[in-house]
Structures are given as structure tokens and as C-alpha cells.
Amino acid sequence: MLVFCREDAIEQNRGVFQWLQHKYNEINKTSFEWDLEVLDLVLLLYYISKSGGHTISMAAGEDVLSSSAYDYSKNTLCDYHEEIDNRHCAQGLARRLCYMLTDGLCPMFGITPTDKHLPSKRDVIAETYKAQLLEVKPLPAYRYHQNLATDDSQWDPNQVEKEIDEEGAAGGARPKTGIGRGRAHAFKP
Numbered sequence: 001m002l003v004f005c006r007e008d009a010i011e012q013n014r015g016v017f018q019w020l021q022h023k024y025n026e027i028n029k030t031s032f033e034w035d036l037e038v039l040d041l042v043l044l045l046y047y048i049s050k051s052g053g054h055t056i057s058m059a060a061g062e063d064v065l066s067s068s069a070y071d072y073s074k075n076t077l078c079d080y081h082e083e084i085d086n087r088h089c090a091q092g093l094a095r096r097l098c099y100m101l102t103d104g105l106c107p108m109f110g111i112t113p114t115d116k117h118l119p120s121k122r123d124v125i126a127e128t129y130k131a132q133l134l135e136v137k138p139l140p141a142y143r144y145h146q147n148l149a150t151d152d153s154q155w156d157p158n159q160v161e162k163e164i165d166e167e168g169a170a171g172g173a174r175p176k177t178g179i180g181r182g183r184a185h186a187f188k189p
Helices: 007-028 041-051 058-065 079-083 090-105 121-135 157-167
Strands: 002-005 037-040
Touching: 002 007, 002 041, 007 037, 037 041, 041 058, 041 090, 058 090
Parallel strands: 002 037
Antiparallel strands: none
């Protein structure tokens, strides 16, 4: 059996399979051995592209397989990692690598990817980005630092709110004093 992964994970994956084999044999009192080889995924991409007549170099293969284009695609992670919003998931990584292989190889062989090959772009745009944009709430104007010299020791949020109320401007008016947060002395002497 052949297993492909990124080069930096080959030793880790070999170790995991050895551990699984050892645990299986320990629990079942057997001496089962897997005929298993863990290989570099970039080499797989190189050899498939070479067989298609459009060789992707090793460097280009690394670029294809290190893309972040699918890092936040919906329905990629397992249920647990989806729930806690953590993209560090073995299932998610495997799916993203498959998506990246699809991106790299389908055009070469004249295949038009469908929603079965890649996450639906409609779903990604409609559900992910719109939902995230709707959840973003603007911060009040006095919350922003404008330079490294500002510090919190001189900031009094009650004073800022009072100045905004005195101006009579509602909803995001900039205070007259200080820089960004309405500080009277934004720079230390």
C-alpha cells in the first residue's frame, strides 16, 4: 500500500503507522505486518504531470501543494474541528491536499472540476464570506492606535465618550483630543 504526504510529514506518518501496527499486534496477539510505503506527494504530482506530457517541476509542485486557497473552505474539516473552528485537522489537510492536486492536474488533462472535485465556489462565497462579513462589527473610533508612541496609560474611555457627547455627533465621531483614541497627550515627552 502506498501513502502520500508532504515531505516534512513522511517520518511522522511512518511512525504513526508503525505505532498502529504495534498496537494492533499487541491487542490481537498477532504478528501482522503492513506492506506500506510512505512517499512524497510532490513526487506523485511530478510523475503524474510527466505522464500527462506537461511536467510540473518539483519547485512548482511545492507551490501547488502549499497553497492556502482551501484553508477556510466549508465542509472540509471533521465535525469536531469544524465546531471549534480549528483548521489543524488530519481530515481537513487530506481534503485540502486533494483539492490542490485537482487544481494542479485537472487543467493538464482537460478535466473541468465539478463540485465533487472541489468545494463549491458558490457555497464558499455565499456562506463563508458573506456570513463572516455580516458578523464583523466596527470598533469605535477611539479604539485604534495610530502609532507606536501611544499607550494605554493616558487613555480614559469616559473622557472620550464625554467629548463625543459634547460634540453632539453620534456613531463614530472622532474625538478632538489626541491621536486615534482621544488622548490629550498621545506622545510621551
